[in-house]
Amino acid sequence: MSKVAKATIGLMIVTMLSKVLGFSRELALTYVYGATGPADAYITAVSIPTILFASVATALATTFIPIFYEVDKIDGRERSIKFTNNVFNILVILSTMIAIIGFIFAEPLVKVFAMNFSGEKLILAVSFTRIMIFGLIFIALSYIMTAYLQISGNFTIPGMIGFPYNIFIIGGIILSANGNINIMAIGTLIAMSSQFLFQLPFAIKNGYRYIPYINIKDQYIKKMLGLIIPVFIGVGVNQINSIVDRSLASTLGDGFITILNSANRLNGFVVGIFIVTIASVIYPALSKLSNDDDKEKFVTSVAQSVNTVVLLIIPISAGAIVLAEPVVRIVFERGAFDVEATKMTAIALACYSIGMIAVGLREILNKVFYSLQDTKTPMINGALAMGMNIVLNIILIKYLGHAGLALATSISALICIVLLFRSLKKKIGYFGQDKILNTMVKSLIAAVCMGIVTMLTYKLLSNVLDVGFIQEAVSLFGSIGLGAIVYTGLVVLLKVEEVNIVVNMVKSKLNR
Template identity: 30%
Template sequence: MSETEPSRQEKPAKPSKSFGLLRSSVIVSVMTLLSRVLGLARDIAIANYFGSKTEADAFFVAFKIPNFFRRLFAEGAFSQAFVPVLTEYHTKRSHTEVKELISRTMGTLGGVLLILSSIGILAAPLIIHISAPGFRKVPETLVLTAEMLQITFPYLMLISLTALCGSVLNSFNRFAIPAFTPVLLNVALILATLFMTPWFDEPVMALAYGVMLAGIAQLCFQLPFLVRLQLFSWPRWGWHHEGVQRIMKLMVPALFGASVYQISVLFDTVLASLLETGSISWLYYSERLTQLPQGIFGIAIATVILPSLSRKHAEQSSESFSRTIDWALKLVCLVGIPSALALFILAEPLIATLFHYGAMQDSDVFNAAKSLRAYTLGLVAFMLIKVLATGYFSRHDTKTPVRIAIKAMFASMILNVILVIPLKHAGLALATSLSSLLNAGMLYWGLHRIGVFKLQPGWRLLSLRMLLANSLMVFVVYKLMADVSFWLSWGWIDRALQIALLVSAGVLAYAAALFLSGFKPRHLAH
C-alpha cells in the first residue's frame, strides 16, 4: 500500500447522500434557533443587569474587537478560502492528504493567531483609543474597556480554530455540531452574568472572563467529532504546504474583502461612541434582533450550499450550480421578507418584551426601536449577501466580492456621515442597510453577467404569492397589536403572551395565504 492510500483505519468519511439541501438547512436552522434563543436570553440578562450604562458600552466594545478579527479569520476570509480547497481535496485526493491538509492548516492558523492575540493583549489600550475615541471623555471607562479587551482577545484564536473544525464538519455534512457550538458562548455569558458578577469589584469583568471560557469550551466540544471522523491529528506548521499556500492565495483577497465590511462596522462604533451614552448598546440590542433571522436562515442556507456549490464547481455541473443558487434565493425571500416586516412592525413590543427590565429604561426601548427599524430595511439584503457570495467563493473567486465590498464600504461611510447628524444612532443603522442593498445588488448582477447564474422559472408566480401572504400577515399583526404604552406598563408574562399571540397569528396568516394561493412544500424541494 502506498503512503498516499488510506488504510482500513483511515477510511474516508463519506458525505451522507440521504441529506438534501433542505433537510440540512433545517438541521442547521433548528440548532441555530436554539443558539439564537439562548443568545437573546443572554442579552436579556445583560440588559437587565447593566442596561445601557457605560459598563455595558465598555463590554460591547471589548467584545466587538475580537469579534471583528473573528469574522475576518473564522467566519469570513478563512472559511471562504478553506472550504473550497478542502472540498476539492476530499473529492479528488486520498484521506491521508485530507488529514494532513487539516493538520497543517490548523497549525499555521493557530500560530499566526497566537502572535496576533499576543499583540492585541499588549496593545489593548491603544486599540481602545482608536476604536472608541468617545471613551476618552471618561478615563475610567477607557481603562475598564482596555482591561476587558486583554481578557477577551484570546477568544480570537480559540474561536477561529473552532471555526476551522466546524468548516471540516460542514464539508463532511455534519452540520448540526458546528451550528450547536455557539450555544456554549451564550450559556457561558448567562452564567457569568448571573453567578460570576459578585466576584469582581467591577461586575462587568465577569462577562469578559465568560467570553474567554466560552472559547475554550467551544473548541474542546468540536475536537472529539473530528477524531470520530478520523480527521484529527496534532496541528503542525505548514506555511509551505501546497494546500495551505492555495488557501492563503484565496484568503488574501477574501481577507481584504471581509476587513472592508468590518472596518465599516468599526467606523460605526467610532461614530456611536461620540454620540450620547447608550448609543452603542441601542445599536447592539437592535442588531441582535436582526441577527436572529439572519443566523437561523440566511447563514444556515449559505453554510449548507457552500460545500454543495464547491462540489458542483469541481464536477463542472453548471446547470445544477445555477439551480442551487436559485433555490437558496427563493428560500431567503420566503423567510427574509416576512421576518423584516414583522421586526419593523413589532420593534417596540419585541424590545420591551426582551430587554425592558431592571436597568433598561423606556427611552432605551424607543431608541433601540429606531435603529431596529433602520436595520430591518436591509435584512433581506444581509441574507442575500451571505448566499450570493458563496457563488463566488465556491468557484475560487475571492477577488470580485472584494471589489464589490469596497464600493459598498465607501457608500456606507458616506451615508454614515450624512445620516448620523439628523438621525443619530439610527442613521448609522440605516447607512448599513442601504450599503448592504447595494452590495447584494452588485453580487447578483456579477453572477448573472458572467453566466453562472440565471433565475429559474417560477419567480413571477412566487412573487405574487409572497405579496399576498405578506400583505395579509401585516394586516393581521397590525390589527392585533396593542399600543406601545401598554407594552411598557405590562409585566413580562403579559408581554410574552401577547408576543406569542402576535407571532403565531402572523405565521398562521402568512402560511395560510401561501397555501391557499397554491404554494406547496414540494416547491421547496431541490
C-alpha cells in the same frame, strides 16, 4: 427527504435553541448593567478579538472547503488531512502573534473601536480587552473545526457550539455582579475556548487526527492564499463597518453602543437561524457541484436557496418593522433596561430590518461566488458597500442620530445585493433570475398584507387587554400568529414553488 434538507432542518432547530440561549446572554447583560458605560465597555471589548481575527478565520474557513475537496479528489484523504493540519498549525502561530500584539496595544485598539471612550470607561474596556484578546486563538481554530465537520456532513455539532459559549458568558455576567467585574471578561474567554474544544472530539470521530506539520510552501497553501486575500478584504470591510458604527455611536453618549447592539442581536437571531443555516449547509454542496462541473444542479440549488431566503425573511422583516417596539419591550425591558432604552432600540431595530433581506441574500450569494472559487467579486462589491455605508453614516447620524447608523447599514446592504445579482449574471449567465423575481414579487405582496393585518391585530388586542407583561405577550404573539397564517395562506394561494419544498420537508419529517 434529501440529505441537504435533513441537514438544514436539523441545523435550524439546533441554531434556534442556541439563539434563544444567546438572547438569555443579552438579557443577562442588559438586566445587570442596562444601557450604561460598563455594558458599552464590555460589548466593545468582546467585539475586538472577534473582529480582529474573524476576518482572517472566516476567509480561511471559506477557502478551506473548496480546496479540501480538490485535495481530497486529486491526492486522497490522507493528503487532505495533512493539508488540514497545515492550515491548523499556521493558524495557531498567526493568531498567537496577533493576540500578543493586541495585548500590548490594547488601549489604542479600544480607541479605534470607540473613539470617544475616556476615563473609567476606557480603563474598563482596556482591562476587558487584555483578558479576552487571547480568545481569538480559539476562535480561529473553531472556524477550521467547523469547516471540517461540515465537509464531513456534520452540521449539527457546529450549530451547538453556542450552548457552552452562552452558558459560560451568562455565568460570568451573573458572578461579576457580586463585585469583581473582570469575572465577566474571564467567563467570556472561557466561552471562546469552549467553541473549539466542544467540536474537537467530534472532528476526531469524523476522521481528523492532529499532525505537527507546517509547510508554507505547499502548493495548496499557495492556492489558498491566492483565494484568501480577496475573501479577507471582503469580510474585513464588514468588520470595518462595525468598527465605524460603534465608534460613531460612542460619540452620541453612554448606552448607544448597547442600544445598537441589542437591535442588531434581534436581527442576528433571524439571520443566524435561517440565513447562516441555509448558507452553512448549501456551501459545501455548491462547492462539490462546482468542482464536479454540474451546472444544471448548481443553478437549481442557487435559485432554490435564494427563493427560500426570500420566502422566509421578507415577512419577518415586515413584522419586525411594524412590531419593533413591543418585540424589544418583551425581550429586553426589565432591570436596568428602561422604557427610554426600549424606544430607542425599537427605532434602530426597524431601521435594521429594512435591509434584513439584503443581508440574508448577501450571505447566500457570497457563498455562491466562493464555491466557484471567485473571491474577488464579493470583495469588490463589499468594498463598494462599505464606502457607501461610511458616507451614509456620516450624513445620516447628523439628522437621525443612532437611527441614521442603522438605516445606513440597510441602504448600503440593499445596494450591495443589487450589485451581486448583476455580477452573478455576468459570471454564469442564467441562475434562475426569473423564478427569483417571481417569488420576490409574490412574497412582497403577501408580506405587505400580512404587515397590515399584524399591526391592526396588535392594536386591537392591546386596546382590549389590560396593561402587563402577560397581556403584552398575548397581544404580540396573537398578532404574529394571525400574520403568519395570512402570509402562509397568501403565498400558497399565489402558488410560490418553494412553499411546496418546505411543506414536503415538514411532511417527511413528521412521517419519520
